[in-house]
Amino acid sequence: MNPNKKRENDDLPLFETKAARGGAAHKLFCSTIFAGIILTWVYRLTHIPESRIHVWFSMFFSEVFFGLYWIITQSARWHVVSRHPFKDRLSLRYGEEELPKVDIFVCTADPVLEPPSLVVGTVLSAVSYNYPPEKLAVYLSDDGGSELTFFALLEASRFSKHWVPFCKKYNVEPRSPRVYFSRCVDVNEFDQEWINVKQLYEDMESRIESVARKGCVPQEIKDRHKGFSEWESNVTKQDHQSIVQILIDGCDQEAIDIEGNKLPTLVYLSREKKTGCAHNFKAGSMNALLRVSAEISNAPIILNVDCDMYSNDPDSIRDALCFFLDEKQGKQISYVQYPQQYNNIIENDIYANINLAINQIELSGLDGFGGTLYVGTGCFHRRVSLSGEKYSGIHTIECLNDDEVNTKKRSVEELEEASKVLANCSYENGTLWGQEMGLVYGCPVEDIVTGLTIQCRGWKPVYYNPAKYAFEGVAPTTLDVSLIQFKRWSEGMFQIFFSKYCPFVYGHRKIEFGAQMGYCIYLLWAPISLPTLCYVVVPALSLLHGVPLFPQISSPWFLPFAYVFGAKTAYTLVEALIIGDTLKGWWNLQRMVLIRRTTSFFFAFVDTMIRQFGLSQTSFVVTSKSVDDHEARDRYEKGLIEFGSSSVTTIIIATIALLNFVSLVCGLLTKLAFGDEFGKFVAQLAICAVLVMLNLPIYEAIFLRSDRGKIPSSVAVKAFVVASILCLLRIY
Numbered sequence: 268m269n270p271n272k273k274r275e276n277d278d279l280p281l282f283e284t285k286a287a288r289g290g291a292a293h294k295l296f297c298s299t300i301f302a303g304i305i306l307t308w309v310y311r312l313t314h315i316p317e318s319r320i321h322v323w324f325s326m327f328f329s330e331v332f333f334g335l336y337w338i339i340t341q342s343a344r345w346h347v348v349s350r351h352p353f354k355d356r357l358s359l360r361y362g363e364e365e366l367p368k369v370d371i372f373v374c375t376a377d378p379v380l381e382p383p384s385l386v387v388g389t390v391l392s393a394v395s396y397n398y399p400p401e402k403l404a405v406y407l408s409d410d411g412g413s414e415l416t417f418f419a420l421l422e423a424s425r426f427s428k429h430w431v432p433f434c435k436k437y438n439v440e441p442r443s444p445r446v447y448f449s450r451c452v453d454v455n456e457f458d459q460e461w462i463n464v465k466q467l468y469e470d471m472e473s474r475i476e477s478v479a480r481k482g483c484v485p486q487e488i489k490d491r492h493k494g495f496s497e498w499e500s501n502v503t504k505q506d507h508q509s510i511v512q513i514l515i516d517g518c519d520q521e522a523i524d525i526e527g528n529k530l531p532t533l534v535y536l537s538r539e540k541k542t543g544c545a546h547n548f549k550a551g552s553m554n555a556l557l558r559v560s561a562e563i564s565n566a567p568i569i570l571n572v573d574c575d576m577y578s579n580d581p582d583s584i585r586d587a588l589c590f591f592l593d594e595k596q597g598k599q600i601s602y603v604q605y606p607q608q609y610n611n612i613i614e615n616d617i618y619a620n621i622n623l624a625i626n627q628i629e630l631s632g633l634d635g636f637g638g639t640l641y642v643g644t645g646c647f648h649r650r651v652s653l654s655g656e657k658y659s660g661i662h663t664i665e666c667l668n669d670d671e672v673n674t675k676k677r678s679v680e681e682l683e684e685a686s687k688v689l690a691n692c693s694y695e696n697g698t699l700w701g702q703e704m705g706l707v708y709g710c711p712v713e714d715i716v717t718g719l720t721i722q723c724r725g726w727k728p729v730y731y732n733p734a735k736y737a738f739e740g741v742a743p744t745t746l747d748v749s750l751i752q753f754k755r756w757s758e759g760m761f762q763i764f765f766s767k768y769c770p771f772v773y774g775h776r777k778i779e780f781g782a783q784m785g786y787c788i789y790l791l792w793a794p795i796s797l798p799t800l801c802y803v804v805v806p807a808l809s810l811l812h813g814v815p816l817f818p819q820i821s822s823p824w825f826l827p828f829a830y831v832f833g834a835k836t837a838y839t840l841v842e843a844l845i846i847g848d849t850l851k852g853w854w855n856l857q858r859m860v861l862i863r864r865t866t867s868f869f870f871a872f873v874d875t876m877i878r879q880f881g882l883s884q885t886s887f888v889v890t891s892k893s894v895d896d897h898e899a900r901d902r903y904e905k906g907l908i909e910f911g912s913s914s915v916t917t918i919i920i921a922t923i924a925l926l927n928f929v930s931l932v933c934g935l936l937t938k939l940a941f942g943d944e945f946g947k948f949v950a951q952l953a954i955c956a957v958l959v960m961l962n963l964p965i966y967e968a969i970f971l972r973s974d975r976g977k978i979p980s981s982v983a984v985k986a987f988v989v990a991s992i993l994c995l996l997r998i999y
């Protein structure tokens with residue numbers, strides 16, 4: 268390292284933080300909406316009717332909830348910041364040999380839902396980062412305890428000898444061979460070498476897939492690697508001993524690729540599972556990874572990705588390091604979170620997977636208050652903060668390179684034996700793992716609650732959203748899977764709200780108030796189902812029964828209602844367009860918000876309530892990342908919603924659609940002729956009309972479609988019955 272160079276560059280920060288523009292106008296506009304909201308409340312309280320008070324108050328309750336919730340969502344829009352790292356300054360300041368070690372954790376849980384060929388794509392993208400290989404170690408945690416996954420990883424360790432030098436030589440991107448080769452068909456970019464590597468990859472993939480199809484590894488293959496002996500006893504997903512296999516030992520001089528360069532360490536881990544012994548899902552797996560990696564490589568920086576989240580940018584480790592290594596602010600940074608992005612989103616994003624508002628605005632807004640979320644994947648951590656230490660200001664780059672483990676120089680076998688103990692069920696008994704150490708247990712969104720505890724210990728996280736995606740995963744391609752995911756999330760978040768971790772209590776005086784509010788945007792997903800259900804049912808029913816719920820169109824009180832609705836809608840639309848969404852994308856999102864709120868969030872609310880009375884246990888339903896059904900895949904690509912088997916969900920969706928359709932038609936027929944009546948019911952007619960427009964694909968799925976993804980007639984009939992009963996109920 269040139270000392271002069273070092274000096275002239277030393278004062279410059281390694282990253283900068285910019286505040287978003289447009290503050291004042293935005294704040295003024297928000298105040299007018301706020302005033303409108305207050306006026307609607309005033310109207311409800313000053314115009315209480317003499318009869319049917321419960322109906323009136325259900326509307327009032329909903330409007331109060333929506334109003335307060337809207338205020339909460341503003342917290343994430345008040346102080347939006349963006350971060351910009353300077354990689355070039357980093358490389359001027361630190362030589363390659365001075366960079367810290369990085370451990371990469373990949374989690375998988377099920378060889379069927381998460382096909383091993385997908386998992387090794389992610390692993391291969393991790394071993395081929397543009398980073399000194401002797402400083403990298405990649406760990407695969409397999410909660411499925413599957414020999415199929417182990418076989419795939421073993422294959423990948425061999426293929427990496429060809430893949431890593433090939434990537435670096437030709438600067439291949441992205442570095443998941445699965446994605447890379449699926450994208451460029453038949454471009455003989457680098458001639459023979461390209462063809463060779465592609466052939467090697469395809470051979471490997473077909474071996475992995477044929478073994479996966481068989482469901483077991485043939486004996487002659489097993490005989491060739493000692494690791495398979497672990498599966499000689501009866502190994503099942505729920506019951507097996509700890510398995511640790513170091514497939515590539517970075518310290519070994521022989522661990523080199525075909526060009527003679529070193530390779531990163533590669534480890535397979537499957538922690539012990541015992542029936543009757545809580546394993547705490549992904550949090551448990553991450554904690555086992557934390558301990559095992561501390562034994563083997565003990566890097567001060569940890570990158571955590573889900574098995575479907577391959578690295579899309581081979582340089583992102585260096586970006587993340589700019590935050591941790593910045594002389595002034597770096598010390599306090601606990602984690603650097605990247606957005607969750609997907610590579611299978613189609614143009615007509617029917618399930619609204621793209622999450623633009625969350626990724627482009629809300630997480631940056633929370634970052635402005637020092638409270639950006641840890642979302643479980645695509646996140647770089649400082650090991651000490653993830654393991655539970657408080658921020659104390661002493662963790663600097665010198666400590667980062669503190670390297671005592673390697674000096675012990677133990678053999679692979681010794682390391683494996685020592686690591687197995689750390690991955691045993693009993694290891695955590697009587698310790699603070701899962702409470703004060705490592706990821707927090709007992710919540711299906713272990714990531715969110717863990718991020719919160721880290722912030723409350725004095726650390727400051729960073730959210731970094733680069734133009735070039737750093738990670739890409741697989742988004743759900745059926746309605747079922749998408750709703751399962753949202754149910755797990757909303758349930759886990761609501762559970763946090765009710766636990767000792769409620770940000771207003773737990774975070775009091777520890778994190779900023781804006782961050783406490785920002786958390787609640789997500790923590791209150793589940794209960795917002797109630798006012799939403801009220802708003803999609805009550806105005807429609809009241810319209811049918813001739814009960815007006817809103818001020819006359821000629822009354823001045825009509826204005827605040829119209830303004831609040833119009834301004835909020837315009838706000839979300841303009842925001843969506845500014846951050847790069849399309850009109851169609853926004854419209855799809857409105858539909859999905861309606862569906863999520865009335866199904867996933869509602870079920871999550873009910874289940875959380877049941878759990879409060881101790882009647883059920885926390886669970887974690889892993890989502891499927893493979894679409895074997897080609898017809899379903901076609902429908903996804905055509906933008907047709909796939910209504911699966913989950914009938915209760917579909918009944919709710921169809922009932923709401925039918926109810927509002929009937930109310931709108933009857934309402935128009937009976938009210939349109941009488942000018943005075945019409946004026947009284949304009950708002951209710953408008954609500955029904957909006958809901959009917961949002962639900963057009965639902966009517967299509969009931970009446971017009973004939974494919975297998977449509978709403979089955981049996982479900983449609985049930986929805987008819989439920990809707991009719993609702994219409995006949997004399998609650999008025």
Ligand SMILES: O=c1ccn([C@@H]2O[C@H](COP(=O)(O)OP(=O)(O)O[C@H]3O[C@H](CO)[C@@H](O)[C@H](O)[C@H]3O)[C@@H](O)[C@H]2O)c(=O)[nH]1
Nearest residue numbers: 374375376410548549552573574643644711712752889890
């Ligand atoms: O017992 C388990 C269950 C899950 N996983 C892994 O956890 C990850 C996430 O599971 P997935 O089914 O893909 O859930 P998603 O809804 O896509 O996950 C999001 O939400 C989760 C919290 O609900 C976070 O843990 C994830 O990081 C975040 O990407 C996957 O890699 C799984 O292999 C385990 O390792 N062990």
Ligand SMILES: [Mn+2]
Nearest residue numbers: 573575740890
């Ligand atoms: Mn996932």
